[in-house]
Amino acid sequence: MQKSQRMKELSSAIFSEMNVRKQQVEARNIKVINLGIGSPDRSPAPHIIEAMHRALDKAGNYTYPITGKPELHQALADWYLKRFGVYLDPRNEVLVLMGSQDGLGHIALAYIDPGDIALVPDPGYPIYSASILLAQGKVYPMPLLAENKFLPDLSAIPADVAQRAKLMWLNYPNNPVAAVADRSFFEQVVDFAKKNNILVCHDVAYSELAYDGYKPISFLEVPGAKEVGIEFYSVSKTYSMAGCRCGFAVGNAEVLSSLATIKSNIDYGVFSVVQEGAVAALTGSQDCVVENARIYQQRRDVLVDGLASLGWKMPKPRASMFVWAPIPKGYTSSYQFAIELLEKTGVLVIPGVAFGEQGEGYVRIALVQPEEQLKEALERIKNNFVFN
Numbered sequence: 523m524q525k526s527q528r529m530k531e532l533s534s535a536i537f538s539e540m541n542v543r544k545q546q547v548e549a550r551n552i553k554v555i556n557l558g559i560g561s562p563d564r565s566p567a568p569h570i571i572e573a574m575h576r577a578l579d580k581a582g583n584y585t586y587p588i589t590g591k592p593e594l595h596q597a598l599a600d601w602y603l604k605r606f607g608v609y610l611d612p613r614n615e616v617l618v619l620m621g622s623q624d625g626l627g628h629i630a631l632a633y634i635d636p637g638d639i640a641l642v643p644d645p646g647y648p649i650y651s652a653s654i655l656l657a658q659g660k661v662y663p664m665p666l667l668a669e670n671k672f673l674p675d676l677s678a679i680p681a682d683v684a685q686r687a688k689l690m691w692l693n694y695p696n697n698p699v700a701a702v703a704d705r706s707f708f709e710q711v712v713d714f715a716k717k718n719n720i721l722v723c724h725d726v727a728y729s730e731l732a733y734d735g736y737k738p739i740s741f742l743e744v745p746g747a748k749e750v751g752i753e754f755y756s757v758s759k760t761y762s763m764a765g766c767r768c769g770f771a772v773g774n775a776e777v778l779s780s781l782a783t784i785k786s787n788i789d790y791g792v793f794s795v796v797q798e799g800a801v802a803a804l805t806g807s808q809d810c811v812v813e814n815a816r817i818y819q820q821r822r823d824v825l826v827d828g829l830a831s832l833g834w835k836m837p838k839p840r841a842s843m844f845v846w847a848p849i850p851k852g853y854t855s856s857y858q859f860a861i862e863l864l865e866k867t868g869v870l871v872i873p874g875v876a877f878g879e880q881g882e883g884y885v886r887i888a889l890v891q892p893e894e895q896l897k898e899a900l901e902r903i904k905n906n907f908v909f910n
């Protein structure tokens with residue numbers, strides 16, 4: 523059977539290669555410390571799990587949910603107002619998704635025709651370019667460089683590309699580079715999008731994993747943002763509910779309606795029990811969110827300080843669940859370094875180049891293991907590597 527052309531362009535071969543290498547290391551009876559995947563290892567707070575237990579007993583919760591429950595729309599709108607000061611009309615400025623990934627993957631089908639250009643961060647979370655390729659659009663990479671604080675340089679985008687582009691992906695706090703964006707950057711984005719008639723899709727999945735008192739902002743806080751864009755949010759990272767599959771698109775009502783139309787042809791919504799869990803998460807005590815961020819911050823400190831003491835230095839991220847680490851001196855390939863690290867120590871990190879060409883020279887380390895595992899990783903690295 524002949525696969526479609528688009529299959530060739532999807533999913534970086536590096537992810538599958540790392541997986542094969544991981545299995546080989548495991549076959550040598552080495553326990554792999556997986557700092558590769560971005561999946562939270564913690565559980566939701568007890569009040570969220572209890573709400574889902576109660577929801578399981580309701581007979582009405584087993585039909586096709588089709589759309590989001592009104593109380594979930596309201597809960598998310600209330601949360602946005604409280605957290606960001608952003609007013610959302612719960613009726614048409616909130617769309618419930620089967621995890622934000624659902625919307626990230628499908629929005630391009632509503633706005634991109636074959637050959638259309640989309641502006642995509644490089645490096646970037648893989649779904650941004652995959653969604654454009656699935657819609658047969660063309661990816662125009664926006665390099666995220668250390669010298670620009672990992673923000674795209676909008677002035678470097680040629681005028682003809684900007685004018686032809688239909689969609690721009692953004693993601694702050696960022697995966698994989700762990701950078702953050704401030705209000706003035708988002709203001710520039712709104713101006714740029716208005717001038718060039720571009721739909722901005724901002725992914726704010728990591729807004730609540732922020733450290734040292736820093737509070738990431740929503741793109742929608744900037745005046746005019748709702749006219750040009752939407753934002754994707756998720757309960758996955760904030761409340762450690764990644765397996766539940768519930769997220770949101772919020773903002774421009776017309777864009778959300780288009781995304782809803784695409785989705786209505788594909789899926790039947792988020793399991794009602796999960797929706798009730800999300801309501802409990804958004805409306806209940808937020809102590810678990812503070813505790814979650816505290817734990818990730820502590821992991822960040824253990825890892826970054828520990829590696830620095832071994833001679834491998836990297837900046838401490840202000841947000842996200844990742845450390846974006848320049849590969850140690852003496853290495854030229856992020857892939858080679860990640861393989862050597864895995865094979866010598868059983869510590870799995872992702873080569874930056876898996877997220878795009880500009881990711882070369884870095885590895886992404888996910889803070890998804892408890893402190894003891896991170897300390898074990900440090901010990902193994904100490905015993906096998908000398909950094910200078």
Ligand SMILES: Cc1ncc(COP(=O)(O)O)c(C=O)c1O
Pocket residue numbers: 560561620621622623624647693696697725727755756757758764767768769
């Ligand atoms: C930047 C970013 N956005 C979205 C997602 C997917 O989140 P969800 O679980 O809501 O689909 C991830 C998951 O790793 C992510 O890193």
